[in-house]
Amino acid sequence: MTQPVQPISYRRPFDDEQELLPAGPKPPPQDLSPPYPGALLSVRNLRTYFPIRRGVLQKVVGNVKAVDGVSFDVAPGKTLGLVGESGCGKTTVGRTILRLIPATSGSVRFKGEDFFAYRGEELRRLRRHMQIIFQDPVSSLNPRMSVGNIIGEPIQVHGLARGKERNDMVASLLARVGLDPSFAARYPHEFSGGQRQRIGIARALALQPDFIVCDEPVSALDVSIQSQILNLLQDLQAERKIAYLFIAHNLAVVEHFSDEIAVMYLGRIVEKAGNRELYSNPKHPYTVALLSAVPEPNPRPKRHRIVLKGEVPSPSNPPTGCPFHPRCALARQAAAQANAGDTVEITTGGERVRVLRKCVEEMPPLEQKQGDPGHLAACWVAK
Amino acid sequence: MPEPLLELRNLSVAFDTDRGQIQPVRDVSLSIFPGQTVALVGESGCGKSVTAMSILRLIPSPPGKVIAGEVRFSGRDLLSLSEREMRSVRGKDIAMIFQEPMTSLNPVYTIGDQIVEAIILHQGVGSAKAYKIAEDSLRDVGIADPHRRLQSYPHEMSGGMRQRVMIAMALSCQPKLLIADEPTTALDVTIQAQILELLRKLQRERNMAIMLITHDLGVVAENVDVVAVMYASRIVECATVEDLFDKPQHPYTEALFRSIPKLGVTVDRLDTIRGTVPNPARFPLGCKFHPRCPRTRQLAEQSPADQTVQIVTSDETFPVLKRCKGEEPLTKEIQPQHWAACHQISGYDSAKVTLAQLNHRREVTPTVIDPATQISAAQEAGK
């Protein structure tokens, strides 16, 4: 009989420490692949940890691993969708890429240049090409500034235009996002949610970026307004060849909007595939559960529903090995068919279950699975 | 035919604001039978929440007041009860759960204190007995280790857990009707699936009626028996869930269905509803939907000029039918068991205004499968 393994807090060993931890979990896999040729943005092994401080001296007692080793590429003019549940780190990924939150480690290459190496004035110049659109249309606009100033500010700061020329640019941006150019003199509180979201889009467009992080751009909007904004974003992409990182929790929206989708769980990408491939041929058990949980606007649903037990574990103390193993059905299924020596008993949500030993001890790499080329998943069991 | 549990008859609610009176609920009629789930669907500001609040007489007064109509619950008119009698209805016969479980729980008391308070108030039992009931009701909503959880504070729990506590609290007094105001909007899809499954299970066990207020058409399609669609303070369409999704009659419902992205259905571009959700302070005249309505616009283009009228919006000028602009349609029974409010539905003129009463139960409920055994089946079904 093997001893039940309690999920223990797992610290990544420092390089020189590895020798001291022979029996411990293996280090997480590193993605060493070169930037995808022609990629606009290449992210490799991105980690963002938030220190947890305690006590009078504010000693660091642990880390919330919001993003823990994320790698992906975005091609020019294409959309990568990033889905996951709250707390999975998808918003942090978007903000870390834009350097709005400092990264703990990893690299971001933008147009072939190491974005994380830039400082000062050079950084500011590069920021022009990477913008962000927010979820909350109320908090994303400064209530004390007129719409014209909100949209005109980036134009002026980057010296693109000033005076009348600037106002003309603002007017044409407003017209482009479907608002009356005379709205420039008004203030944000005079507008509805959808209109505010258009103003936020106009502000992001003002600098003619090549890449925009869309952080849940439609989740706060009314249903009948969502499709307007999605279509607008789509048209702008077609017109200006903008690449999007589209972050959302609504799978139907992401599937509609993205060329490729990455599913995140506890700070990692667990599966990545083309939008249709992901829907029709999901590999990772988490993706399967997530897809089945989306309610269908059809009174006679055809799909089976998997209701995942338990909740997402805390990112400050993620499970060892594959972070999904305590909730994973595949790991249990596989354990039932495996030799007793390859399995291990764990306690999860008050019940004891037997799962594959490998899932508990080793982090699965994100690797090619059967299906379309480029369909990657991080799972020991799925083929 | 059995008696409806709750019956709204021509309910109208008005609010006094500094810009004059607004009517967030106008002429709303709706019935809920024991054990039935009725959805009130609509976008922000359509009056769905105010309708629910006025059932429990919880609208702030002043500035709000019921200006017409009746709210009958088990044969009693709730609007004529004294405040004291009403207090015994609230929580005991009719319970309510809200969207944001964090703000509806008092952060300075333990979960146990808050549940027990309601039990002692409504059931007149001693403290020890009340704790026992509280523990049982936490167990009923699937909270592990309920005895320990009674001692927890709201901030120690996750969003899904807090919503379970809210449900436990609401159901501890065995209400006959549960009003759920966007109960899963703040939750992730996998947690949403858990909560909806829980509500279905509890409903079956207790033959409880549920009034589900939501804007999510997926949640509606999979969980309710009867749907009432609200637009601009009024029920514009009411039918069984199958009827509504198969044959939507009102152009708003129809356009709404077309504008949402559906998982696994690929379209290049979503259909949209033009314009924005109207603000109750500035409703248009006539049919409240006519400035956004694709149907009246299409029909107007084919009609003789004397039946149409040009309307001017911020940028467009287009014709609509005179009747749509001039006269607000009533909610009529345009087909047996199907109510809608639109002049342009064939048979509208000869249809009668009747109270919407639909004692209907849905045919299919989504199959829930245990992830541990059936994951590959779901994977198959997804294909």
Add this chain to the structure above:
Amino acid sequence: MTQATTSMPVFDSTNRAAATTNGLWLDAWRRLKRSRVNLICLIVVGFYLLVGLIGFLPVLETKITNTVGGSFDPPPKMMSIHHNPFKIEWNRKFWSYWNKPALWFGTDIMGHSVFWQIIYGTRLALTVGIVASLISMIIGTVLGTIAGYFGGWIDSLVIWLFSTFNSVPWILLVIAIAAVLQTHDELNRRFSGLPTVIVALSLTSWIGLCRLIRGEVLKLRDRDFVVAARAIGLNHMTILVRHIVPNVAHLIIIDFSLNIVSNVQAEVVLAFLGLGIIERPSWGRMIDDAKLDLLRGVWWQLTVATIAIFVLSLVMNILGDALRDALDPRLRGVG
């Protein structure tokens, strides 16, 4: 609908934004002037400012030192009531004082005019109130915004600073500062001790505002519009000035208006303690001087100074609350 190359802009067709366009400031002003009480208070404040300005006329320096009558001459009586309360004896000479304002409020022990003293006192009170509030406003705003915005050790330092200031009893701190500054330096003597009072009061009254602003900035810092400003590439200074401070301006204004009153009142306390303004009739000194004379039936000096303080405090408090209602976005309802 197939190809997505051209798009049709979807215009807001049902409800356009209100026809009038205005910022939050204009809105606030409109809400403020809606109440008649607020308007009356504004007029009263204007009157005080006018009187204060008159106090700056050079003539006043001589007016307050000139002897206009005997020691403790009472204000002119309008009527006298004797033993029979029904028999009122009107003072026929009362109206003949109309052109002798110096005598309206009587005289003090030296025979100086209380009327001119009050006007001069208004000048001193407003100077102390406004200048001290301005300085404390600047200290509080600067420290509060940088503490809240940057966080980290700067925040810890500012917290430590205001906790330390706050833990010493306020009055002791003022006394200490006043005692240190009240050495016989040139500046102090030239301005009759005003600099001491102003420095002492401004160093103690910034704490409330600083704490308030720090908390508010802490919330604002993570708002999306600030994140957007950083994504645009604005530097911290510009973000602070253009995006943060305008959003706490309402707090600054409200605090400023209420601070004026508390500084005026604090000056009275200082005068009672024998600190502060020297050789000039501030309201505090007038009250301090008059407290013993009250027993001799000399009520006018105390009454006039007290009324001057009371009315100013009242209207400024009403205005402060009205400003809070008008400016604070959280309290605003629909529309």
